Amino acid sequence: MIEHRPFLSLGAxxxxxxxxxxxxxxxxxxxTGHAPLGPLYVLNDDEFAPRSGFGLHAHRDVxxxxxxxxxxxxxxxxxxxRARLVADSVQAMSAGAAILHxxxxxxxxxxxxxxxxxxPRMPGGAPRWATRVCSPELREGRFVTLASGDPDDVDAGALPINTDARVRIATLREGTRVQHTLPMPGSAYLVADHGRLEVGHVCLAPRDGVAVRNEAQVTLTARDDTDVVIVELLKQGD
Incomplete structure (x- = not known):
């Protein structure tokens, strides 16, 4: 099942x-219908104005x-x-028992x-933070894993996170078609950034999302150049 969540329908x-x-x-x-997908419960499309942002605040168990x-x-x-993260950078933070950031x-x-x-899989523990860059050239035409709870992904260069999911990105050029296999049980959330994308028979406008459930694979067809971010569940989720 592929559930379309158009950008204009999202909470703001x-x-x-x-x-x-x-x-x-x-x-x-x-x-109300935009419910969590397994451990994934927030995916926000944010824009910060210049010289602004969140001051020091606390997180735990996320x-x-x-x-x-x-x-x-x-x-x-x-x-x-402390780090300055430029475009094409990813940051992974395990809040653990408590962190101020x-x-x-x-x-x-x-x-x-x-x-x-x-x-997280388990609450508590020590906080952890890491960052890396993933250039457009590295991810062109294929998915690169940015962060993951799978040790094999971490060994291959992904940032570690304490959850049963992985976060991946691909840059797809106009006309590119990709058959993307999902891990069992085939649940994921996918967002098209700045271009149009077809996910199966569902047509996404820029910044639309889709929740995918019980699909072994999805066919992605780029109608424009776009980046695609996908969060894949590694175990059965709701």
Whole structure:
């Protein structure tokens, strides 16, 4: 089953400095039917205004994966980590028992990103943070795993996360068709960034998403150049 979630149907949070669209209902924001998919319960399409962002705040028992689409954000936490993440960078943070962090756009131009939250396999533990770059050339025409709870993916270069899911990205050029096999049981959430994409017989406009359930594979056809972000469940989820 492929459930289309058009961008214009998504819940929204708008502040002077933030424009966020929510692919999953969060607290009282968003559509009731946009339920979590296994451990995946947040996938936000965020834009931070220049010289703005989230100040120091706390998280616990959440795995956070951030993909920077344009501009740059600066991360800082109470474990002493600090980094400026430019476009085509991914950050993976395991909050563990508790972490304080800030995420700000210190630039003079807007920053656009996808932020993904997943429930951990087990609560508690020590916080962990890491980042890497994944260039368009590396991911052109194929999926690259950015972060994963599968040790084999981590051995191959993915950032580690403490959950039964992986986050992947591909850059597909106009006219490219890909048969993408999903891990069992075939559940995933997929977002097209800046171009049109067909997922099976479902036509996605830019920034639309689809929830995929009980499908062994999906056929992706790019109608424009686009980036495709997919979160795949590694075990049976709701």
């Amino acid at each position: 949070i708008r502040r002077d400095w933030l424009d966020a669209r929510l692919h999953f209902r969060f607290h009282e924001t968003g559509r 795995e956070v994966v951030t993909w920077v689409r344009s501009g740059a954000i600066t991360h800082e936490d109470d474990a002493g980590n 800030a995420e700000r756009n210190e630039e003079n131009v807007p920053a656009r990103l996808f932020q993904i939250w997943l429930r």
